Amino acid sequence: MKAFIIGLLKNLAHPGTIIGLVVSIAIPFLIYLGPNIGHKDTIKNLDLYLPLPLFIIQLIAAVVIFALLHKDFHEWIKGILPEKKISILMLAFTAAITIFAGTQIEARHRVQSDESVFMSVAQNMYYNQESGTCNQGYFDNGKLNCVGKSNSFKTKGLAFLYLLGMPLLGNNLHWIFHMELLMLPLAVLLMFLAIVAWTRMPLLAFFAALLTALQPTVLFQFRAMSVEPLYILLSALSLLIFKWAFDRNTVKHWALLALSLAFFAQTRQETVFCLFAFILFALPKLLDSKSAKAPTFFVTLSLFSVPALLTISYFQGFGFQGGEFEAHGHFLEDLSRNWTEMTKPLTKNGELENPFLTYFNYLFVIGAIYLVVRAIWGAKKKEYFYLEILAFLLLYHIQTYVILENVSGDFSIQINQRYSLVMLPSMAFVGALPVTHLVKLLIDSMSGKDAKQNAMTAALITLVAGLIFTGWTFHYKEDFNKNIMYNRNHLTIEEYEILSWLKEQPKKERMFIYGRPWHFIGYGISSIHYDRARQMSSLDLKKLIDKYQGEVYYIRGLDCWDSQTYHKKAVEHRIATTCDVFERDMDLEGVKNILITNNYWVQIAKFNGRKEFNPQKIIAVSDLELKSASGDSLAEQSLFYRFSLNETAAIANQWDYTILFDGDTIAHNTYSNGSFSGSIAKDKLKSGYNQMEFVVQNRENGKLMADIQKFYFNNAEGAMQLTELPYVSHKQAWGKLHKNTSLEGNTFKVGGKLYNDGFGTHASSETVFNIEGKYKTFKMGYGLDEESLCSDGVQLQIIADGNVIHDSGRFALGNLKVAEVSVENVKTLIIKTNSYEDMDCDHVDIINPALIP
Numbered sequence: 001m002k003a004f005i006i007g008l009l010k011n012l013a014h015p016g017t018i019i020g021l022v023v024s025i026a027i028p029f030l031i032y033l034g035p036n037i038g039h040k041d042t043i044k045n046l047d048l049y050l051p052l053p054l055f056i057i058q059l060i061a062a063v064v065i066f067a068l069l070h071k072d073f074h075e076w077i078k079g080i081l082p083e084k085k086i087s088i089l090m091l092a093f094t095a096a097i098t099i100f101a102g103t104q105i106e107a108r109h110r111v112q113s114d115e116s117v118f119m120s121v122a123q124n125m126y127y128n129q130e131s132g133t134c135n136q137g138y139f140d141n142g143k144l145n146c147v148g149k150s151n152s153f154k155t156k157g158l159a160f161l162y163l164l165g166m167p168l169l170g171n172n173l174h175w176i177f178h179m180e181l182l183m184l185p186l187a188v189l190l191m192f193l194a195i196v197a198w199t200r201m202p203l204l205a206f207f208a209a210l211l212t213a214l215q216p217t218v219l220f221q222f223r224a225m226s227v228e229p230l231y232i233l234l235s236a237l238s239l240l241i242f243k244w245a246f247d248r249n250t251v252k253h254w255a256l257l258a259l260s261l262a263f264f265a266q267t268r269q270e271t272v273f274c275l276f277a278f279i280l281f282a283l284p285k286l287l288d289s290k291s292a293k294a295p296t297f298f299v300t301l302s303l304f305s306v307p308a309l310l311t312i313s314y315f316q317g318f319g320f321q322g323g324e325f326e327a328h329g330h331f332l333e334d335l336s337r338n339w340t341e342m343t344k345p346l347t348k349n350g351e352l353e354n355p356f357l358t359y360f361n362y363l364f365v366i367g368a369i370y371l372v373v374r375a376i377w378g379a380k381k382k383e384y385f386y387l388e389i390l391a392f393l394l395l396y397h398i399q400t401y402v403i404l405e406n407v408s409g410d411f412s413i414q415i416n417q418r419y420s421l422v423m424l425p426s427m428a429f430v431g432a433l434p435v436t437h438l439v440k441l442l443i444d445s446m447s448g449k450d451a452k453q454n455a456m457t458a459a460l461i462t463l464v465a466g467l468i469f470t471g472w473t474f475h476y477k478e479d480f481n482k483n484i485m486y487n488r489n490h491l492t493i494e495e496y497e498i499l500s501w502l503k504e505q506p507k508k509e510r511m512f513i514y515g516r517p518w519h520f521i522g523y524g525i526s527s528i529h530y531d532r533a534r535q536m537s538s539l540d541l542k543k544l545i546d547k548y549q550g551e552v553y554y555i556r557g558l559d560c561w562d563s564q565t566y567h568k569k570a571v572e573h574r575i576a577t578t579c580d581v582f583e584r585d586m587d588l589e590g591v592k593n594i595l596i597t598n599n600y601w602v603q604i605a606k607f608n609g610r611k612e613f614n615p616q617k618i619i620a621v622s623d624l625e626l627k628s629a630s631g632d633s634l635a636e637q638s639l640f641y642r643f644s645l646n647e648t649a650a651i652a653n654q655w656d657y658t659i660l661f662d663g664d665t666i667a668h669n670t671y672s673n674g675s676f677s678g679s680i681a682k683d684k685l686k687s688g689y690n691q692m693e694f695v696v697q698n699r700e701n702g703k704l705m706a707d708i709q710k711f712y713f714n715n716a717e718g719a720m721q722l723t724e725l726p727y728v729s730h731k732q733a734w735g736k737l738h739k740n741t742s743l744e745g746n747t748f749k750v751g752g753k754l755y756n757d758g759f760g761t762h763a764s765s766e767t768v769f770n771i772e773g774k775y776k777t778f779k780m781g782y783g784l785d786e787e788s789l790c791s792d793g794v795q796l797q798i799i800a801d802g803n804v805i806h807d808s809g810r811f812a813l814g815n816l817k818v819a820e821v822s823v824e825n826v827k828t829l830i831i832k833t834n835s836y837e838d839m840d841c842d843h844v845d846i847i848n849p850a851l852i853p
Helices: 002-012 015-037 040-049 051-080 084-104 112-128 157-169 173-199 202-213 216-221 228-248 251-264 269-286 293-304 306-314 331-342 358-380 385-396 398-406 414-422 424-445 451-474 477-481 490-504 518-522 530-535 538-547 576-585 650-654
Strands: 133-140 143-150 511-513 526-528 552-556 586-597 600-610 625-628 637-645 655-661 664-670 674-681 688-698 704-714 729-732 748-750 753-755 758-762 765-770 777-784 794-800 803-811 817-822 828-835 843-852
Touching (some): 015 040, 040 051, 040 306, 051 173, 051 228, 051 293, 051 306, 084 202, 084 216, 112 173, 112 490, 133 518, 157 228, 202 216, 202 424, 216 477, 228 424, 251 293, 269 306, 331 414, 385 398, 385 424, 490 586, 530 576, 538 600, 552 576, 552 586, 576 586, 688 843, 704 753, 748 777, 748 843, 753 843, 758 765, 777 803, 794 817, 803 817
Parallel strands (some): 511 552
Antiparallel strands (some): 133 526, 552 600, 586 600, 637 674, 655 664, 655 688, 688 704, 748 753, 758 843, 765 828, 777 843, 794 803
């Protein structure tokens, strides 16, 4: 051993090797140092403009070297291929799993904004030869004009692959879903070959590759636009090339491995830490002579890892996630929580709650114990095969520590569950060790003297074991159909619904105004942010609308509703105020409302440019007031109303205003500036609630400009607001009864209109009042409040002395419904609401309830 180490050091002392080593270390050192010595802009520009030419050179070099070595590869691969039976089994199971994924798992995003970044970077690479994210831009005459761009904190390898396909397949990147699925069989077969090459244990390779492919989270990611499938593919490819280089041990082979590893480093920032395992285990071969192998390998690897190194350097110290816990210092906490998430029991309905199989995790633990025992036992006998495997895996998974530590890799955040793909192939390999051992024991116990029969027995046992594992995954078919992975990721659902709507529209050039415009840029659709549209002049907005022939749309999505993301570890903040101001200032025509969750819609609206008026100045209405004209309290009183019309824009000349009292028009005139008032004689008021409505409308196109309603309760003849009568009893399914506010304490909002009087409850509920036979009529409005949107419908009943006198049937979100019933001689009045299949979001408003004598 001493002589071996001295020999390595002597070969390391070769001038060429020393120079190569210094250069290969200097490159990452200087790149990382740059921002810390005042050259952050230099790193920024290099990060934008250097990756693409390096990728092209890297691709050409890899193709040329492989072309030179292809005969050697053909000869080498034939030497490692296992017997046909196990190879055919591997091919058959791979095909079955790929077909299952392609038919049972919907192709769609899992991590919306992250995956859209890769797409947007690809568009920017293709059109502008820049490696940053095109955040906002216009597609025009075969060009992409990025009017907002930034450095991408994602590595660029996946975006480069998208770029390679764009000349043939186009810039509408929906074809990427097919590309990701194609990577599944390639990754599985490469993993199988790599393990066979290193271990000469086909059975182990079969079970390791099979267990990897059968994990739900793996299958889901290969149906998305994620970078993690590329990670699995390139890790397997690199391991295979590593063995080829290790066996052939020439400069060309090591150069090809360096190119492969350098591109592998472009999958995730943390992947560069995997390289230490390859480097350490390659050293004995690289330094077995004084040659160009070591300097070529190190310099090539360092040079072509530059794109990932630039990204790491530019974003060093950036808080990718944080919130309450921040990103750092929670490795053990995340490890513990992730184990809990990966071993969660099935739901009450027998469904997978998370895309992990519990048995797999326990199998990994058993395998890890088995591996450690075999490593120690072998070392004692000076057999280091299992010890070398253990050492390689530990070095390889420094990256796992970095992921869990650096990006708050907590799997209770659903979008973080994709990080498991970094670990799952290794877990599958370790878990396959005891499985392989047991299967071999079973095969040996059933073997006889007939070699042919023994081979058939081995194949049959392997087939049965493979079918058991595969069947266990496939029997969750319904869970896959229901998209168990990230089904609570609102952004992915939002994009899916927007694109579904878009497919229904005629094919035209369109532009979107959206909170995350790079999502549309990724699909080759022009898009800008709300803020940019607001900053444009009215003339520029008109030119934009004309350019797209009126096909400009505003989208109010998640960013416009929530104050922050749903998980406390997230750092994104919503921009509800920005959207409110935008909607106030812009002329929008509603096109489509799509319910996403219980508290927000995706709303799509045709964008018609900036409003030529101030909506807040159209009309201002004072509260209704009952008083005498002279101010004498004894004089005859009237209901007085006052309003002012304050808009002076030219478009106001097209407007009329109308005043309605209890549905009847009492005034209709052309809109003109000024303050106005009027009155309704007291004897015209009915007992109970009286409504005045103030409407401003554009007479040219019929567009409603303003609609304000005011209510006045007339207690003449003993009329009573039900809210003033104490209830005898009340019960409801969730929360408590609210007086004059909704269930969540907001102003009542039903059918887009606001109300001030009534009760807010949650179905199912029952409220009992003692009205003592004093009243003849009961009037009320009712509806589902828009503070919570996911109700599947509610039934409301009014019950008088045990008899149902009003039954709404099933009603959902929409306009206010009205009930007017006779309660003559009724002593007990009950308002009852009933939920249907699901009680979620059943927020019922009882509006303006009144008892009339």
